[in-house]
Amino acid sequence: MGFLDRFFKEPSWGVHPDDHKRPAADAPLRILPTPERVYMPLSQHVGGAARPIVVVGQKVLKGQLLADAQGNISAPIHAPVSGTVFSIGDVTAPHASGLPFRAITIESDGQDRWIDTELVADPFALAPEDIARKAAAAGVVGLGGATFPSAVKFALGKRLKVETLIVNGGECEPYLSSDDRIMRDFADQVVDGVRLVMHAIGAKEALVGIEDNKPEAIAAMRKAAASFSEVKICPVPTRYPMGSDKQLIQTLTGKEVPSNARAAEVGVLVHNVSTCAAVHKAVRLGQPLVERIVTLNGGAIATPGNIYAPLGTLVTDLLAFVGLKGEPARLILGGPMMGTPLAHDRIPLVKGASGILAFNAAEAATPDAGPCIRCGTCADACPMGLLPMEMAAHIRVEDFEGAEGYALGDCISCGCCAYVCPSHIPLVQYFSYAKGELMAAERVKLRTDATKRLAEARTARIEREKQEKAEAAARRKAEKDAAAAAKAAAAKAPAKDSGQAQGETV
Amino acid sequence: MNDNLGSPVAAPYTTTSNNPGRIMATVMVALAPSTLYGFWLYGWPSIYLWLITIASAMLGEAFFLRAMDRQASKALTDGSAILTGWLLAVSLPPWAPWWIGAFGGLFGIVLGKHVFGGLGQNLFNPAMVARVALLISFPVQMTSWVGVAPLFADGSPGPLDGLVILFKGIPAAFDAMTSATTLGFSKTEMSRGVDLLQSAAHAPVLSMIGERAGSMGETAAWLIIAGGLMLIIKRVISWHIPVAMLAGVALPAAALNAYDPAHFLDAQTHLMSGGVMLGAFFIATDYVTSPNSPVGRLVFGFGCGLLTYVIRTWAGYPEGVAFAVMLMNALTPIIDSHFRPRIYGRNRKGLPLQVAD
Helix, strand or coil: CCHHHHHHCCCCCCECCCCCCCCCCCCCCEECCCCCEEEEECCCCCCECCEECCCCCCEECECCEEEECCCCCECCEECCCCEEEEEEEEEECCCCCCCEEEEEEEEECCCCCECCCCCCCCHHHCCHHHHHHHHHHCCCECCCCCCCEHHHHHHHHHHCCCCEEEEEECCCCCCCCHHHHHHHHCHHHHHHHHHHHHHHHCCCEEEEEEECCCHHHHHHHHHHCCCCCCEEEEEECCCECCCCHHHHHHHHHCCCCCCCCCHHHHCEEEEEHHHHHHHHHHHHHCCCCCEEEEEEECCCECCCEEEEEECCCEHHHHHHHHCECCCCCEEEECCCCCCEEECCCCCECCCCCCEEEEECHHHHCCCCCCCCCCCCHHHHHCCCCCCHHHHHHHHHCCCHHHHHCCCHHHCCCCCHHHHHCCCCCCHHHHHHHHHHHHHHHHHHHHHHHHHHHHHHHHHHHHHHHHHHHHHHHHHHHHHHHHHHHHHHHHHCCCCCCHHHHHHHHC | CCCCCCCCCCCCCCCCCCCHHHHHHHHHHHHHHHHHHHHHHHCHHHHHHHHHHHHHHHHHHHHHHHHCCCCHHHHHHCCHHHHHHHHHHHCCCCCCCHHHHHHHHHHHHHHHCHHHCCCCCCCCCHHHHHHHHHHHHCHHHHCCEECCCCCCCCCCCCHHHHHHHHHHCCCHHHHCCEECCHHHHHHHHHHCCCCHHHHHHHCCCCCCCCCCCCCCCCCCHHHHHHHHHHHHHCCCCCCHHHHHHHHHHHHHHHHHHHHCCCCCCCHHHHHHCCCHHHHHHHHCCCCCCCCCCHHHHHHHHHHHHHHHHHHHHHCCCCCCHHHHHHHHHHHHHHHHHHCCCCCCCECCCCCECCCCC
8 A cells, every 4th residue: 555545545444424623623712711710620531530739728829739640540630720729529520420529629819820830941851751750740641532641651652662653633523623723823832742752752753643624734733843854744534533543543554553452562652732732831831731722612602613721610611701502402521423421511621621512402413213224334434343233233132242252342432333323323322331231240250259269268278277177186186195105105115006106196 | 501411322422314214215216217117118017016016015014013013104204115015016027916016015024024023133135035925826927927018109008908907917918918038938948958059049139228028127237237336326235245246147157158058048148137137236235134244245245146047047947036135145144243344453363463573
């Protein structure tokens, strides 16, 4: 496959939904006035929740550490505004369950005063480990939505000697344009961040994959990267899920990540463009991750576009800023293909939130599911080459092992199958349910195995103790016998029988 | 702001505007030209038979859905029963009596589809189940072919004559119009010891245009191909099954014809006659009863073609598409479990790829 083919040939997988990106993507970036209160959740990343180090009533500056990372995989949380710590308590999590989770509430003083930050004139003189350390201290996590602590990934890339950094500017989800906007408006920051990440992991080249429906971003990035030959801007075909790391790696390098391996094991590492910009700020400017660009889009929004907002801002405040045309029929955090439904709008903006979508009734309407007609459209669309209809047929009858036989575990939940299904079967719902059941079964199995091991150990111990007791008793008896024999022998020599008696009893 | 923003279902929150009704409608549009041409060729009796077959298929669907306490109106509008009836109708002799269509439509829907559990659950193509049942039960009516009698042409039956033919049988006045198909004629001649080289001179003319004896909608090969190509371009069907099925017929036909032209018809005759074209583009490509991986589809299609050729050449019946498709339908679950697409990051056996070096 030639170079041109790789970029101009339509991939055989995936779907091509209406992208609904414009006009929101073309609207200039707006800055949200500092909200009165922000709610900074302690768990905005994969891994352990951060541990608060501030107390209620304490004055904090913007960028000040609020909660420290806890455990090997975790990230710290910083104050997104200056003001006073109002409370440390529960807020609704941006999760389908709508369950509460811990957050630090800060009442803004309206002044937005930053902490003193340490500027680094030449970060490339720093050791790679120092870059990772600075990114970790700034709370940088994967901003594409995965929210995996970036420094942990840097260390992995360094250890496995990754040659190629893949920078994900795909942004294949419909409606979203926050990555598009950061590439258009802050291309220099992104490119600098890319070079810093390369330095941190020791990569020799960086391939920036940008879907070809973002010509302005491609042009801006090309200009910013013009003087750095190691940073290559690579337009990729517009095809959902191009922004999925496995598909982007395959498109850009032709490499496939084995199903039980990590991308780093085939010599590549993927980081999002917004993450790179955050690394730039963290390392060069010493600014922790406390703000981000978020796309506000959907039919219910009066002025859709991208907003630069402090983390912890309530969705209510964001919606009030852009205005609503009417009551939204559905609120989504993230994109329409893989996002999370929000139960209400009093939910804080988190690090991984690339967009808040407010759908009107027409957009939110979902047709009723019908019977599967085995058309195979889902299998054609699956970017992983799975057979969604077969897996769903097994899951319908609770045969989760059967579904696993079709490699259910390899499903990336991209939603292509459910999107193209003419019968509108909620296939991702099936798969999420089955994955949950399998995980629960695995946990139960681990527990029963552990119980079984303990029970067996107990039986063995009782058996051993019994034997030891018997042996001890026998020994005592033998000693007694021996003593008696010795006595007898002493009484009437020669004592020839004693050894024999002892041998018999043992 | 209201607190009830719909149920917390899993993503995606957007979906295609496609639906089964639209797919069926596209297939019907693709099928319409050859069917309309069939109406023109065989006149009023064929139009009535077509209507009766579809009506009886819809009746069977409605009756069964009601019996199972499901909403009949919704399922009827998805068009699958209409399509089953339509496909059966175009595979029938155009002047067959009314009860052939009525019985076939009911049989296909009820025993071919609903006893398996309805849409998406049937193992066999319902239209072919009905056609085979009719062929075995009523061999005389199912092999009585008529010559071409275009609508409005002199000597063709008018609207009233059509009703008479449908309900009372073919009157003496039109008896002269019965004719034989190419495949039937060569088989009969071969069985009397007249080989193909001798009988070819008298054989019914075979044309791409379709002006010959045959089933209602199977003779106009070029219109069927056009409809099939439209389905492929519209991505309703993939190219695999049609291409493989045509190859399955053409390759053995060409090879054996080259070896002994006196006993084996040539590939072109095989492709242009009987139900091969309709079968390849419209029957074997039925979603429910065909495999869903590309390689599986190739195997399935080739099997359909090969079995059609075997049945036509060595079995008792002059035509074998319906039998071949049903036999391969039975193999579809096995084909599906053996020919799965390769999964990203795994090899063909489903094992994880090895990391290089």
